[in-house]
Amino acid sequence: METVEPRHARRSQVETLRAAGLRITGPRLAILRLLQHDTNHPTAEQVFRRLRSRYPSLSLATVYNTLTAFARRGLCRRVPPFEGPQRFDGMLDPHHHALCTGCGRLFDVPVEVYGLPPPPAELGDGLSVHGVQLTFQVLCASCQAEAAGGGDRGKADHTVQPTHEEV
Numbered sequence: 678m679e680t681v682e683p684r685h686a687r688r689s690q691v692e693t694l695r696a697a698g699l700r701i702t703g704p705r706l707a708i709l710r711l712l713q714h715d716t717n718h719p720t721a722e723q724v725f726r727r728l729r730s731r732y733p734s735l736s737l738a739t740v741y742n743t744l745t746a747f748a749r750r751g752l753c754r755r756v757p758p759f760e761g762p763q764r765f766d767g768m769l770d771p772h773h774h775a776l777c778t779g780c781g782r783l784f785d786v787p788v789e790v791y792g793l794p795p796p797p798a799e800l801g802d803g804l805s806v807h808g809v810q811l812t813f814q815v816l817c818a819s820c821q822a823e824a825a826g827g828g829d830r831g832k833a834d835h836t837v838q839p840t841h842e843e844v
């Protein structure tokens with residue numbers, strides 16, 4: 678389902694690409710828009726699957742390269758997975774993450790929930806710091822419910838589905 682977007686949001690995406698020195702293309706705008714509205718920290722393949730009907734010539738490699746270019750220029754962030762494919766995060770406001778060790782879903786946690794002292798500007802070895810984030814290890818509400826239910830009841834098919842509509 679397509680959400681109608683305010684005009685200024687689209688303009689700012691064009692401006693974002695332009696400011697990053699990236700050529701403006703339909704797929705790039707679509708990838709950026711998707712990232713900015715998806716709180717599920719999608720993988721390149723998930724982004725690809727959601728856009729390929731609209732952009733039939735788009736390849737997974739192009740999506741991955743675009744996400745990598747975005748990450749290098751600060752338009753999104755790679756979020757460290759404990760396992761599995763690389764995930765990307767278009768929410769650039771500072772926030773921590775909580776990874777459910779039961780189902781692998783990654784949740785955003787506002788920094789107000791758990792403040793940290795400001796990090797040093799540099800860590801030596803030429804590492805300049807532009808942020809700090811934590812990854813909490815959690816059990817999400819549905820995994821807790823499943824654990825509490827015990828036994829076979831919740832066993833049927835516990836796959837994680839994105840909570841948003843497929844594009």
Ligand SMILES: [Zn+2]
Nearest residue numbers: 777780817820
């Ligand atoms: Zn869970």
Ligand SMILES: [Zn+2]
Nearest residue numbers: 766768774785
């Ligand atoms: Zn996030």
